[in-house]
Amino acid sequence: RWFDVVGGRWRVSIAFDRPSSAFGFYGTDIGDFGGDFSLQLTPVGGGAPVGLTVRSGAGVPNGGLLFFGFIDLNTAYTGISFLNSEAGRDFFGFDDMVVGERVQVIPEPSTALLLTLGLLGLPLLRRR
Numbered sequence: 513r514w515f516d517v518v519g520g521r522w523r524v525s526i527a528f529d530r531p532s533s534a535f536g537f538y539g540t541d542i543g544d545f546g547g548d549f550s551l552q553l554t555p556v557g558g559g560a561p562v563g564l565t566v567r568s569g570a571g572v573p574n575g576g577l578l579f580f581g582f583i584d585l586n587t588a589y590t591g592i593s594f595l596n597s598e599a600g601r602d603f604f605g606f607d608d609m610v611v612g613e614r615v616q617v618i619p620e621p622s623t624a625l626l627l628t629l630g631l632l633g634l635p636l637l638r639r640r
Contacts, residue, residue: 524594526609531556531588534612536581540605548597549604553589562587581610588613 535553542549553562564582596604 525591526593527591528589528611530613531590532611532613533585533588534581534583535589535592535610536579537609538577538579538607540577540607542576542578542580542604550595550597552593552595554591554593556588556590561593562589583612 539549548565551564553564555562594604594606
Protein backbone atom coordinates (compact mmCIF):
# COMPACT_ATOMS: atom_id res chain seq x y z
CA ARG A 513 0.00 0.00 0.00
CA TRP A 514 1.28 3.48 -0.85
CA PHE A 515 0.84 6.32 1.65
CA ASP A 516 0.45 9.85 0.29
CA VAL A 517 -0.10 13.22 1.96
CA VAL A 518 0.03 16.31 -0.25
CA GLY A 519 1.49 19.50 1.18
CA GLY A 520 3.37 18.12 4.16
CA ARG A 521 5.14 15.19 5.72
CA TRP A 522 3.30 11.95 6.18
CA ARG A 523 3.65 9.77 9.20
CA VAL A 524 2.57 6.17 9.71
CA SER A 525 2.92 4.70 13.22
CA ILE A 526 2.87 1.13 14.52
CA ALA A 527 2.48 0.23 18.21
CA PHE A 528 4.00 -3.11 19.28
CA ASP A 529 2.04 -5.53 21.49
CA ARG A 530 5.22 -6.19 23.52
CA PRO A 531 8.46 -4.21 23.79
CA SER A 532 10.71 -5.07 20.84
CA SER A 533 14.45 -4.79 20.29
CA ALA A 534 14.64 -5.53 16.57
CA PHE A 535 12.70 -4.42 13.52
CA GLY A 536 13.19 -4.84 9.79
CA PHE A 537 11.31 -4.45 6.51
CA TYR A 538 11.70 -4.35 2.75
CA GLY A 539 11.36 -0.86 1.28
CA THR A 540 10.77 0.03 -2.36
CA ASP A 541 11.64 3.29 -4.12
CA ILE A 542 13.22 4.85 -1.02
CA GLY A 543 14.69 8.22 -2.01
CA ASP A 544 14.29 7.84 -5.77
CA PHE A 545 12.80 11.38 -5.99
CA GLY A 546 15.04 13.02 -3.39
CA GLY A 547 13.03 12.48 -0.23
CA ASP A 548 14.54 11.38 3.05
CA PHE A 549 12.93 8.46 4.80
CA SER A 550 13.09 8.40 8.61
CA LEU A 551 12.16 6.01 11.38
CA GLN A 552 11.30 7.26 14.84
CA LEU A 553 11.46 4.67 17.64
CA THR A 554 9.62 5.09 20.95
CA PRO A 555 11.66 3.59 23.82
CA VAL A 556 10.07 1.75 26.73
CA GLY A 557 9.43 4.16 29.59
CA GLY A 558 8.64 7.11 27.30
CA GLY A 559 12.16 8.50 26.86
CA ALA A 560 13.17 10.71 23.95
CA PRO A 561 12.39 9.09 20.57
CA VAL A 562 15.34 7.64 18.68
CA GLY A 563 15.61 8.60 15.01
CA LEU A 564 17.15 6.70 12.10
CA THR A 565 17.31 8.27 8.63
CA VAL A 566 17.88 6.84 5.15
CA ARG A 567 19.04 9.77 3.02
CA SER A 568 17.92 10.28 -0.57
CA GLY A 569 21.48 9.48 -1.64
CA ALA A 570 20.93 5.87 -0.60
CA GLY A 571 21.24 5.00 -4.30
CA VAL A 572 18.00 3.06 -4.57
CA PRO A 573 16.65 3.75 -8.07
CA ASN A 574 12.99 3.74 -9.12
CA GLY A 575 11.78 0.17 -8.69
CA GLY A 576 14.67 -0.63 -6.32
CA LEU A 577 14.26 -2.79 -3.25
CA LEU A 578 16.30 -2.74 -0.06
CA PHE A 579 16.05 -4.48 3.31
CA PHE A 580 16.48 -2.14 6.24
CA GLY A 581 16.59 -3.21 9.87
CA PHE A 582 18.12 -2.70 13.26
CA ILE A 583 18.87 -4.63 16.43
CA ASP A 584 19.34 -2.81 19.73
CA LEU A 585 20.66 -5.05 22.50
CA ASN A 586 20.37 -2.34 25.16
CA THR A 587 16.94 -0.80 24.58
CA ALA A 588 13.45 -2.10 23.83
CA TYR A 589 10.85 -0.04 21.98
CA THR A 590 7.06 0.22 22.18
CA GLY A 591 6.46 1.55 18.69
CA ILE A 592 7.86 2.85 15.43
CA SER A 593 6.87 5.67 13.06
CA PHE A 594 7.74 6.08 9.38
CA LEU A 595 8.24 9.63 8.08
CA ASN A 596 8.68 11.01 4.56
CA SER A 597 10.26 14.44 4.06
CA GLU A 598 8.86 14.84 0.53
CA ALA A 599 5.23 13.74 0.81
CA GLY A 600 3.31 14.29 -2.40
CA ARG A 601 6.50 14.04 -4.45
CA ASP A 602 8.35 10.93 -3.24
CA PHE A 603 6.54 7.68 -2.46
CA PHE A 604 7.79 4.60 -0.63
CA GLY A 605 6.45 1.09 -0.28
CA PHE A 606 6.92 -1.30 2.66
CA ASP A 607 6.60 -5.07 2.83
CA ASP A 608 7.43 -8.09 5.01
CA MET A 609 7.91 -6.28 8.30
CA VAL A 610 9.71 -8.32 10.96
CA VAL A 611 9.57 -7.55 14.69
CA GLY A 612 11.87 -9.21 17.23
CA GLU A 613 11.94 -9.12 20.99
CA ARG A 614 14.80 -9.67 23.38
CA VAL A 615 14.87 -13.22 24.69
CA GLN A 616 17.11 -14.41 27.48
CA VAL A 617 17.91 -18.09 27.36
CA ILE A 618 18.20 -19.76 30.75
CA PRO A 619 19.21 -23.42 30.75
CA GLU A 620 16.90 -25.78 32.59
CA PRO A 621 18.44 -27.36 35.70
CA SER A 622 16.88 -30.73 34.84
CA THR A 623 18.58 -30.77 31.44
CA ALA A 624 21.99 -30.15 33.03
CA LEU A 625 21.29 -32.83 35.63
CA LEU A 626 20.32 -35.42 33.00
CA LEU A 627 23.42 -34.63 30.95
CA THR A 628 25.65 -34.98 34.01
CA LEU A 629 24.06 -38.30 35.01
CA GLY A 630 24.49 -39.58 31.47
CA LEU A 631 28.15 -38.64 31.41
CA LEU A 632 28.71 -40.26 34.81
CA GLY A 633 26.99 -43.43 33.58
CA LEU A 634 29.30 -43.86 30.57
CA PRO A 635 32.16 -45.41 32.60
CA LEU A 636 29.69 -47.95 34.08
CA LEU A 637 28.64 -49.01 30.60
CA ARG A 638 32.27 -49.44 29.56
CA ARG A 639 33.00 -51.46 32.70
CA ARG A 640 30.19 -53.92 31.82
